[in-house]
Amino acid sequence: MQIAIVLFDRFTALDAVGPYETLGRLPDAELVFVAEETGPVRSDTGALALMADRTLAEVPAPDVVVVPGGPGQFEQMENETLLAWLRAADRTSTWTTSVCTGSLILAGAGLLEGRRATSHWLALDFLKQYGAEPTGERVVFDGKYVTAAGVSSGIDMGLTLLGRIAGDEHAQAVQLMTEYDPQPPYDAGAPHKAPAHLVEEFRANSRFALM
């Protein structure tokens, strides 16, 4: 089984590394980071680059496609090279997945029309413009399409998908080895839980607010 995680300029690193650290522990799977060109790809903060080891062209038919999000997603929604690759890869994939605003890239490729999906909470309504049906859930399965909410939700998505592919016990073993027993110091990880003025500020300053 081949798992391809797509990188692009100004992606959010944890969007990609959550699924990597969980799904990547699938026995006998080949996980590969892909981008238009090989070499370092910078994340949204500029302080981190992950290496793309293979080009999109070199990995035409992965079994699992993972698309992260991040501010660079806006440009990717108009990147015909990536969109065409996604449409082609999706024709033979077993699972087509995204984390955060990666779902907007899938939607932009026309892959989420009529499907239940999720995204970063700030981008959720934007999915409707592409005919998808946004939900407030953290991990959404609709057939072979699996979308996750913002950034850290890729860990939950990765474990859930790992359970479907390799069985509950294998996923539990990965949860145990990654010691994923979360104890956040605050309970502010969703818009209905966080201080209301923070949610308002983010909404007012979001690029999505202009659309």
Place this chain on the structure above:
Amino acid sequence: MQIAIVLFDRFTALDAVGPYETLGRLPDAELVFVAEETGPVRSDTGALALMADRTLAEVPAPDVVVVPGGPGQFEQMENETLLAWLRAADRTSTWTTSVCTGSLILAGAGLLEGRRATSHWLALDFLKQYGAEPTGERVVFDGKYVTAAGVSSGIDMGLTLLGRIAGDEHAQAVQLMTEYDPQPPYDAGAPHKAPAHLVEEFRANSRFALM
């Protein structure tokens, strides 16, 4: 404020990316990935490389030091270049931190003697050999020394430290933007919660079991 995250061959990627994605959102901070040499550094699975943008020598006195863990930690505990850098950086750091078995590297540098600390659950007892006092907590503060448990706990550590440095509201804002509202599909993320036979198998096959 300068934050240095140390990379070394066969580190665990999420150990480093959890603190990056949280602490790296500190306003006016410079976060930099460092290693003995600049260039790509491969993670434990071999499927991912993160770029080290600066050498250890180029970043002699960061305010915050973050040491991830991973199977490569064993060699690093005998790497005098890294140990000497850690001892020197620790003399002027505001916070000296680790995730997972990164605490063993700090311990190997002599920095955790007589201190309360934590590590990956499989490595916890091993801390005693270096005079540290292992705890079962997920994030442990002892003065300026902050250690986190296995892999994913670096997210909790990063948010907690961010709160100390920049205030609760800033940390809550980062939690909201990374949508860190964890919903693991299983409750198997700690040895007292996971199926007992999985815990036994990992203990029996661990390199720590031989020590």
